[in-house]
Amino acid sequence: xxxxxxxxxxxxxxxxxxxxKYPDVSPxxxxxxxxxxxxxxxxxRAIDAVDPDRDAVVYxxxxxxxxxxxxxxxILRDGTTILADRVVPSSGFNGGRDPYLIDxxxxxxxxxxxxxxxEEVGYWPKPDYFDKVTSSGKPMWQVLVAxxxxxxxxxxxxxxxWKDIGMGCKxxxxxxxxxxxxxxxxxxxxxxxxxxxxxxxxxxxxxxRMIQLCSGSLLGGKELLDDEIDQYITxxxxxxxxxxxxxxxxxxxxxxxxxxxxxxxxxxxxLTGYTADIExxxxxxxxxxCPGKAKYIGYQEWKRRLxxxxxxxxxGAVNTGIVSGVELVKPNGFRSEEEALEKGLAEAEELARxxxxxxxTVYRVAEGSxxxxxxxxxxxxxxxxxxxxxxxxxxxxxxxxxxDYRTCGNHxxxxxxxx
Amino acid sequence: MSIQxxxxxxxxxxxxxxxxxxxxxxxxxxxxxxxxxxxxVNADGKLQYLEIIETxxxxxxxxxxxxxxxxxxxxxxxxxxxxxQIKGTPVRAVICGELFEKNYIAVRERFxxxxxxxxxxxxxxxxxxxxxxxxxxxxxxxxYPLIGHLDRF
Numbered sequence: 001x002x003x004x005x006x007x008x009x010x011x012x013x014x015x016x017x018x019x020x021k022y023p024d025v026s027p028x029x030x031x032x033x034x035x036x037x038x039x040x041x042x043x044x045r046a047i048d049a050v051d052p053d054r055d056a057v058v059y060x061x062x063x064x065x066x067x068x069x070x071x072x073x074x075i076l077r078d079g080t081t082i083l084a085d086r087v088v089p090s091s092g093f094n095g096g097r098d099p100y101l102i103d104x105x106x107x108x109x110x111x112x113x114x115x116x117x118x119e120e121v122g123y124w125p126k127p128d129y130f131d132k133v134t135s136s137g138k139p140m141w142q143v144l145v146a147x148x149x150x151x152x153x154x155x156x157x158x159x160x161x162w163k164d165i166g167m168g169c170k171x172x173x174x175x176x177x178x179x180x181x182x183x184x185x186x187x188x189x190x191x192x193x194x195x196x197x198x199x200x201x202x203x204x205x206x207x208x209r210m211i212q213l214c215s216g217s218l219l220g221g222k223e224l225l226d227d228e229i230d231q232y233i234t235x236x237x238x239x240x241x242x243x244x245x246x247x248x249x250x251x252x253x254x255x256x257x258x259x260x261x262x263x264x265x266x267x268x269x270x271l272t273g274y275t276a277d278i279e280x281x282x283x284x285x286x287x288x289x290c291p292g293k294a295k296y297i298g299y300q301e302w303k304r305r306l307x308x309x310x311x312x313x314x315x316g317a318v319n320t321g322i323v324s325g326v327e328l329v330k331p332n333g334f335r336s337e338e339e340a341l342e343k344g345l346a347e348a349e350e351l352a353r354x355x356x357x358x359x360x361t362v363y364r365v366a367e368g369s370x371x372x373x374x375x376x377x378x379x380x381x382x383x384x385x386x387x388x389x390x391x392x393x394x395x396x397x398x399x400x401x402x403x404d405y406r407t408c409g410n411h412x413x414x415x416x417x418x419x
Numbered sequence: 420m421s422i423q424x425x426x427x428x429x430x431x432x433x434x435x436x437x438x439x440x441x442x443x444x445x446x447x448x449x450x451x452x453x454x455x456x457x458x459x460v461n462a463d464g465k466l467q468y469l470e471i472i473e474t475x476x477x478x479x480x481x482x483x484x485x486x487x488x489x490x491x492x493x494x495x496x497x498x499x500x501x502x503x504q505i506k507g508t509p510v511r512a513v514i515c516g517e518l519f520e521k522n523y524i525a526v527r528e529r530f531x532x533x534x535x536x537x538x539x540x541x542x543x544x545x546x547x548x549x550x551x552x553x554x555x556x557x558x559x560x561x562x563y564p565l566i567g568h569l570d571r572f
Contacts, residue, residue, distance in 0.1 A: 024446070026486040054517075078485045079512040079538065125516040148515040206523030206536065207515070406473075406514060418482045419446055 008097055012378040015118070022383050028080045029415045030383050031119060035074070035111065036362035036410075037325065037376040039087030039099040042070060046102045046109055055123040058130065060142045062154040062174050062216060063366075065181045071123035073147065073409075074102075074111075081124070081148055081409030085364065095365035095376035124148050127207055129200040134193040143189050144197035149406045150210040151201050153194055155231055158187050159216025161292030168370065169279060169290045171326045174216050176368025188231075195238040202242055210407040211239065214253035219296060228254060229261045236269035247272050251402045253321065256297055256305035259312075266312050273402030274309045275359070277321035278302050281347035288332045303351070310355035316399035319357035321411075324385055325377030326363040337381040345388040352396040358389050359403045359411040382412070389413035421543045424505075428547065429460045431497050438496040441468060443480035444489065451476045458493055466493060466507055466542035469522055471530075473537040481540055485509040491542065494550070501551045511541035 015034050019027045047069050050057060056072040059065065064085070066072075074082040087099040101112045102121060111118045125148065130141040145152035162168035162175035178187070201208060213235060218228035232252055239250070251273035252265065265271050280286040283299040293302065310318040327333050327340050334340035348358045362382055365374050390413050393400065400414035401407065408414070424432070431437055439458040444450050455477075457469035470478045484491050488508055495503040513519050514537075523536040549555075559566065 028486060075515070077511045078482065079514040122516075204520070205527070206520040419479045419486070 013380045015113070015379065018379045018383050021380065022387060025383060025387050026078075026080075026416060026419075028076050028078045028119075029386065029412050030379070031111070032076065032080050032082045032415065033362055033382050033386065033412045034379045035082050035084045035100050036412075037095065037364050037379065037382060038097040039094065039364060040074070040084045040111070041087055041089065041099045041101050043101060043103045045104050049104055049109065050123065052126070054126060056126040056130070056146060058141045059145065060181075060185065061145045061152065062157055062159075062177060062214070064173070064177055065185075073124040075122045075124060075148060077120055077122075080405060080415055083410050085366075091367065093365060093367035093372050095374065097376060127151075127201060128204045129197060132197075132200050134190075134196045136190065136193055138190070138193045140193075140197040140200060142185070143193045144201060146201070146208075147409060149208055150212055150408065151198060151208050153189070153198070153211065153213045153235065154215050155189050155191075155194070155213065155235060156187065156215035156218050156228075157181075157185060157189070160219040161217055161296075164292060164295075167292030167295060169292065170370035171279075171289065171323050171329075171363060171366065173366040173368040178216075180368070191235055191238055194235065195241075198239055199242055210249045210251060210402075212251045212253065212408075217255040217292070219255075223258070223261075224296060225255055225257055225261060229257060229264060232271075233264060233268055236265075236271055240270045243270065246270065249273070249402075249407065251275060251407070253277060255293075256302045257309075258305065259308050262305070262309050262312050272313070272317060274313050274318050275321060275403070276302065276306055276309070278306070279321065279323050280327050281322055281344040281358070282327060282334070285327050285333055289326060289329070303354075303356075306351065306356045307354040315355060316357075317402060318355065319359050319400075319403055320351065321359045321361055323363045324360045324382055326371070328377050328381070329371055329374045337378065337384075341381065341384055341388065344385065345392070348389055349392055352392045352398060355398075357393065357398045357400060357403070358413070359400075359408070360386055360389055360413040361410055362412065386412035386416060390416040393417060420545060422545060422547060424460060424464055424544055424547065428503070429464070431501075431503075432458065432460050432466075432493075432495060434497070436498050440494040441477060442492040442494065443477055443484060444491075445476070445480050446483050451480055452494075453477055455493075461541070464544075465510070466505065466544055468540040468542065469526060469536060470538040470540055471526065471534065471536060473535075475537075478537060481509050481538075482512065485512060490545065493542070501549070504548050504550050505544050506546040506548075507542040507544040509540055510543045513539040513541065 050069045058067045059072050070086050087094050103112050105117050109121050111121050127146045132140045158178040159174045221227040248270050250271050253275045256276035279290050286299045287294040400417045403414050405415045441455040442452045459467050461467040490506045493505045522539050526536045527534050
């Protein structure tokens with residue numbers, strides 16, 4: 001008798017069932033969430049239909065490196081963007097789920113699942129600067145990442161937590177990405193290369209609304225993180241030459257800085273938005289998953305620094321990112337989704353009371369991370385969490401403009417703030 | 420079900436002298452009606468609307484409509500006082516790419532360098548009805564000949 005093959009699909013609600021269960025949550029956002037947690041693969045004809053002159057396909061950043069014909073990101077009909085890595089089902093790094101498959105139907109790219117067309121999909125457009133080179137001869141796409149409306153600067157392409165053995169965040173592939181690519185890229189980008197790429201990117205009318213800076217943690221300096229702060233201030237000072245306004249839409253995603261460092265960022269630069277990702281909304285699980293952050297700063301101190309940032313940068317300008325679903329990872333995560341939801345949202349509410357928003361990034365198991373064989377959370381749980389965070393945002397009248405569907409596009413809960 | 424607008428209707432909508440209003444509703448069903456000169460018909464026969472203001476109520480309502488397949492309505496008043504109502508559903512919110520950038524440049528050329536563009540909305544027309552008073556009145560007289568005050572008869 002043939003052995004029966006148990007499918008993950010039998011254990012959890014399907015996309016359609018989750019859409020039905022949450023009738024007031026955007027079906028586009030639920031789909032995005034599912035695509036993010038499961039990843040995507042492409043049929044050969046879908047790959048053949050990609051136009052590298054029109055679609056953004058090359059990428060060098062802290063989380064991945066690619067130069068092929070696979071699109072950097074997806075966009076749905078409603079403008080919802082999706083950051084979804086290509087997942088080869090047989091790789092063993094698929095988080096226990098099958099990826100969606102992008103195919104061509106009636107001449108259009110479509111997301112499919114089990115052979116059924118789910119929704120039309122587009123790709124992030126290639127920005128004009130991608131084909132240009134800096135005065136030092138560096139291709140600009142290698143020093144400046146582009147989302148549909150945001151440019152990303154990843155100055156430090158490694159992370160110091162990983163240099164302290166066992167201290168890297170367990171879900172994070174930064175060190176693995178750097179290790180794989182260190183023969184072709186430097187650990188730190190050249191400021192001038194980046195400044196030239198940004199100046200070129202700004203020449204494209206209607207393309208960019210935000211500049212974001214995000215790197216691995218740089219712990220050194222006279223005081224912890226002073227090198228990191230100096231790095232960002234140097235970069236922001238070079239960028240300010242492009243603008244006549246004193247402050248422009250910019251966001252820093254970094255380690256949590258002390259009050260002196262935060263004031264320097266606010267007072268000396270054009271920076272307007274500040275994010276320090278706490279990753280997990282529970283101290284005990286944070287200590288396990290993010291040992292470096294726990295060792296050098298600590299969970300309570302991280303929160304305190306966020307509260308200070310909210311006072312310095314003002315309403316709506318400060319939030320913290322979470323890797324939504326990683327808190328359920330075995331063996332030390334929450335035992336049930338119900339407990340994770342209740343405790344996570346209670347913690348999010350405390351942050352909201354202090355003027356700090358939460359940006360939910362869907363946890364997808366990343367190859368090269370410590371957790372690469374783990375399992376992603378259910379769509380039902382992730383949707384309930386997005387809805388819960390959206391409710392808090394409305395209750396505490398928090399704006400999400402530094403991390404919304406346009407300026408970021410990676411957070412289901414802030415996507416919901418569109419209505 | 421999508422309908423095809425005829426050439427005459429397309430010309431009327433694309434005439435800059437035609438007055439156009441866009442009616443939408445939020446998640447609580449609260450209506451919102453505003454004059455929108457940027458409504459036009461694109462080469463595919465769909466209604467196109469340029470939303471300038473990202474945080475406007477109309478933009479929020481159109482997002483709600485595309486998410487939950489709720490209809491919106493466009494009212495048309497021509498120079499010779501004919502008026503029409505087109506109901507349709509937003510099917511695409513274009514926020515980047517070639518079409519977006521082309522319209523972004525056009526908006527700034529028209530309204531000046533402080534102008535911005537949030538979204539190019541594409542609305543699938545599904546129903547059209549002439550609402551000109553004389554046409555409406557004769558429609559009613561034909562369908563309900565006995566309705567009205569008796570002193571008229």
